[in-house]
Amino acid sequence: MNLTTSEISYPQTEMEDNTVLWLPACHKNDVPLNGGVCVKYENEQIALFHFSRRGEWYATQNLCPHKHQMALSRGIIGTQNDEPKVACPFHKKTFSLIDGRCMNQDEDCNIRTFPVKLENDFVYIGFINNHKGNIM
Amino acid sequence: MKIVIIGNGMVGYKFCEKLLKKAKQDQFELTVFGEEPRPAYDRVHLTDYFSGKSAADLYLAPSDWYRENNIQLHLADPIKSIDRKNQIVYSHKGIKSSYDYLVIATGSSPFIPDIPGIEKKGVFMYRTIEDLELMKDFAKKAKNGAVIGGGLLGLEAAKAMIDLGIAHTQVIEFAPRLMPRQIDDVGSKILQSKLETIGLKIQTNKNTQEIIGDDCIQGLIFSDNSQIDVDMLVISAGIKPRDELAKQAGLEIGLRGGIVVNKNLQTSDARIFAIGECALYNNMIYGLVAPGYEMADVVVSYLTNGNKIFNGYDMSTKLKLIGIDVASFGDPFIQSTDCCSLVYEDTLKGIYKKINITADGKYLLGGILIGEAETYNMLLQTTKNKLVLPKNPEDILLGTGRSEPGAGPGVSGLPDEALICSCESVTKKDICHSVIQGCETIDAIKQCTKAGTGCGGCIPMVKDLMLHEMKTQGKYIRNVICEHFNYSRQELYDLIKLKNLKSFDEVLDVLGKGDGCELCKPPVASILASLWNEMILKKGNDTAQDSNDRYLANIQKGGTYSVVPRIPGGEITPDKLIVIGEIAKKYNLYTKITGGQRIDMFGAHLNDLPEIWKELIEAGFESGHAYGKALRTVKSCVGSTWCRFGLHDSVSFAIEIEERYRGLRSPHKLKGGVSGCIRECAEAQSKDFGIIATEKGWNLFICGNGGSKPQHALLLATDIDNETCIKYLDRFLMFYIKTADPLTRTATWLNKMEGGIDYLRNVIINDSLGINQQLEQEMSELIKSYKCEWKEVVESPELRKRFSHFVNAPSEKDPTVLFENLREQKKAANWKY
Incomplete structure (x- = not known):
């Protein structure tokens, strides 16, 4: 049987790890292999990617800064010269999953990235400085 | 070693040039005597002198060239005599020059027929720049021009007279046809009618008896007692080898002139060579420049200890006569029981083509081309190199038609x-x-x-x-897909099939490197779909799909999706219309009729897609694949069921075809159309395939498209029945799917195809690649394995799970989606930027 995330009981309080606040996002099987999902965090949207070919997890803002579309989680992930990236489904702008840099030579168009960790098959997204809101 | 060359024409010059190239410096001492006041010039393009080129433009090399290469050049100084015993030549101006080897390249002079009155003013030869200058002055007063001789040079001369502004010019030929050495009677008639359209009068079978007039020419009288007015005449009745000097020196001369030479081009004196139009080899004078050059090469080879010999020469030729292509190659006149001729004649356009082939149809022996000679080089090479002809030799006769410039299919085979x-x-x-x-x-x-x-x-x-x-x-950038695959789409298609790969990861592991990207994932996913027709969201291929394919819907501004159920041929029942209306109302969707005769519902949240489709499928709809690089619609007009003009039932045929190819994944989207009559209301000629009813069946058009670069489809076959039409479509679509680059519509695919529509027609109709059975087989597998993708999603909880916006709040819709009102419906809010 497939568990949906709503059926998983969340820890009641957000866990603290040094200055990083770890948001429990979902079970690792909720994220498609080599693809992404969108995680809701209060009024914000985070794109979470499982780059299973590389055994890596990434998280970025879900908003594509190009036309302000909530779409990056639905984008295709891949690499360019071995650097992991995501391509927005709207106009194929690509962003580095490492530092959020727009890889189409567009300086003003970078995105935020977040640390990700796995504990007991559960995925956590980290927010630095214990700063819950205004992550964009 | 001292070498003296008599004659500074094209061949004499070429001899010097070739010798300098082969020999070490100072090995030879070259002395050239020329009769004309100018250094060697390009006699072949002499007519250009009239169209504005100067004499210097025609020079083969500037006069410095001789000096720079230490060649002693004596112009306007013909050789008077040869002292063979002491190996010395004497020039007209008194120069005495000794030689180790002597090369006679004196060329030819026009043959002057023995016609009374030939000495009159206004009669010209057509051979040297001096001749042309004399003609130029005289032409100013001339009104009625004539050329005696309808050979190659005669027709050139006639063109020269037209260029000089002589209003009425006619060509008089003794033989029953023009260019008797190159073309046959039918060819001559076509050429004649073409020449006549540009104002040149042609008279064949005319034997000129007398040139009349007092001091100046006034007319010609023929042996049949007819007479014409002429005030300027050019004689071009063939050539006569310049062999006087050789004769005087006691060298062997042919019966009808020409210095007899052997395979080394040696005359009867081994220290003296003769090359070009003055040489008689095997009883033949070679009156073209190419064999003359070849002869020069043979002598150079002899002098530099090479072993090249002269074996006669192919007299194939192609020229543009007053804008008309004329070519003759190999044996144009062959008449024998073990060969046959294929002839194409179009008297309207003035095109005549004849090829002679061996009786078994395997080899080309020669032929004639008039009016259109683009294929000349290829045909000549095919003849010379004894290349095996294609199965249908008429293909080479008719040429490859609308082909792209670039490497024709032929050159690689040479x-x-x-x-x-x-x-x-x-x-x-x-x-x-x-x-x-x-x-x-x-x-x-x-x-x-x-x-x-x-x-x-x-x-x-x-x-x-x-x-x-x-x-x-x-050197051309290979059309490889991206950094992860060093293959073109076609190569990938074949390899994936060969290795039986079913998922993107497998393909990447076996054929690629790295981790893939947005450039290679969709084309590979498309190839997998085209090959195996498996559910595109399974086997981990979901995340390799382009966004639209991944969610089986078209992403729209704001991040919502549009939904397009299939409405085959644009035919829909009132009940189904009501279902669409009700669903659109229920999910608050904007509705619009598409260009492909279907109904598009916009503004659906990702979360709602499975439910919307569940209701559509229950009402009998299926996926319309509007999101895929796949068959979209087959548009139809209402056809003979209602229309008073309709010839056949275009709607039924459109539905049959749309249902046959529904779900077919291809390099780009595919659109079709079926029109019930010539009025073409379905606009089928702007589709990837278009079918138009005729009295006798259907005309099938392929490779059209609308879009940013509209292109009309091209006719593939006419008056075919339903089965044939479908058979051709199967082959066409499968061939396209297998060979096109990613995101290449059929029109672009065809534009890039060598040989164009004729090549494609040959593949589809004549099975020139021998793959049609396979194409039909592959298509039939795809048709058999079709399933509605949305039905599979609706029935699979695992697949449905992906249709939610928030992974951690599956029932919540994206709160950032905004709509605005417009004409009693909604529209997506504008881009925020």
Whole structure:
């Protein structure tokens, strides 16, 4: 049987790890292999990617800064010269999953990235400085 | 070693040039005597002198060239006599010059027929720049021109007279046809009618008896007692070898003139050679420049201890006569029981083509081309190199039609030794080698190999070879997909099939490197779908799909999706219309009729898609694949069921075809149309395939599209029945799917195809590649394995799970989606930027 995330009981309080606040996002099987999902965090949207070919997890803002579309989680992930990236489904702008840099030579168009960790098959997204809101 | 050359015409010059190239410096001492006041010039393009070129433009080399190469050049100083015993020549001006070897390249003079009155004013020869200058002055007062001789040079002369502004010019030929050595009677008639349309009058079977007039020419009288008014006459009745000097020196001369030579071009005196039009080899005078150059080459080879010999020469020729292509190659007149001729004649356009082939249809022996001679080089090479003809030799007769410039299918088949430029004896190997060395323009190749610097007829083929070689060298950027795959789409298609790969990861592991990207994932996913027709969201292929395919809907502004159920042929029942209306109302969707005769519902949240489709499928709809690079719609007009003009039932046929190919994944979207009559209300000719009813069946058009570069579809077959039409479509679509680059519509695919529509027609209809059975088989597998993707999603909880916006709040919709009102419906809010 497939568990949906709503059926998983969340820890009641957000866990603290040094200055990083770890948001429990979902079970690792909720994220498609080599693809992404969108995680809701209060009024914000985070794109979470499982780059299973590389055994890596990434998280970025879900908003594509190009036309302000909530779409990056639905984008295709891949690499360019071995650097992991995501391509927005709207106009194929690509962003580095490492530092959020727009890889189409567009300086003003970078995105935020977040640390990700796995504990007991559960995925956590980290927010630095214990700063819950205004992550964009 | 002292070498004296008598004659500074094209062949004499070429001898010097070739010798300098082969020999070490100071090995030879060259002395040239020329009769004309000018250094050697290009006699072949003499007519250009009238169209504005100066004498200097026609020079083969500037006069410095002789000095720079230590050649003693004596112009306007013909040799008076040869002292063979002491090996000395004496010039007209009294120069005495000794030789070790003597080369006679005195050429020919016009043959002057013995006609009374030939000495009158206004009668000209057509041979030298002086002749032309005399003509130029005289032509100002002339009104009625005539040329005696309807051969190659005679027709050139007639053109010259037209260029000089003589209003009425006629050509008088003794033989029953024009160019009797090159073309046959039918060809001559076509050529004649073409020449007549540009104002040139042609009279064949005319034997000129007398040139009349007092001091100046006034007319011609023929043996049949007819008479014409002429105030300017050019004689071009053939050539006469200039053998007087050789004769006087006691060298052997042919019965009808010409200095007899052996395979080394030696005359009866082994120290004296004769080359060009003055030489008689095997009882034949070679009156063209190319064999003269070849002779020069043979003598150079002899003098530099080579072993080249002269074996006669192919007299194939192609020229443009007053804008009309005329070509003759191999044996144009062959008449024998073990060969046959194929003839194409179009009297309307003035095109005549004849090829002679062996009785078994395997080899080309020769032929004639008039009015259109683009295929000349290829045909000549096919003849010379004894290349095996295609199954249907008429294909080479009719040419490849609308083909793209570039390497024709032919050049790669030529052997390395194939002589491409016969004027300069340049082989395919020489040209390809020069390309490898870095010559990537025609000019560079000309400089490096001299190919194309003679008559220039080989230049199109040199270009083909250049492009071909550059391609072989990988000089054109190969159409590889991205950094992860070093293959083109077609290569990937074949390899994935061969290795039986079913998922993107497998393909990447076996055929690629790295981790893939947005450039390679969708095409590979598309190939997998085209090959195996499996559910595209399974086997981990979901995340390799382009966004629209991944969610089986079209992403729209704001991040919502649009939904397009299939409405085959644009036919829909009132009940189904009501279902669409109700669903659109229920999910608050904007509705619009599409260009492909269906209904599009916009503004659906990702979360709602499975439910919307569940209801659509329950009402009998299925996926319309509007989101995929796949068959979209087959548009139809209402056809014979209602329309008073309709010939056939276009709606039924459109539905049949749309249902046959529904779900077919392809390199780009595919659209079709079926019209019930010539009025073409379905606009089928702007589709990837268009079918138009005729009295007798259907006309099938392919490779059209609308879009940013509209292109009309091209006719593939006429008056075919339903089964044939479907058979051709199966082959066409499968061939396209297998060979096109990613995101290439059929029109672009065809535009890039060598040989164009004729080639494609040959593949689809004549099975020229022998793959049709396979294509039909593959298509039938795809048709058999079709399933509605949305039905599979609706029925699979695992697949449905992906249709939510928030992974951690599956029932919540994206709160950032905003709509605005417009004409009682909604629209997406504008981009925020």
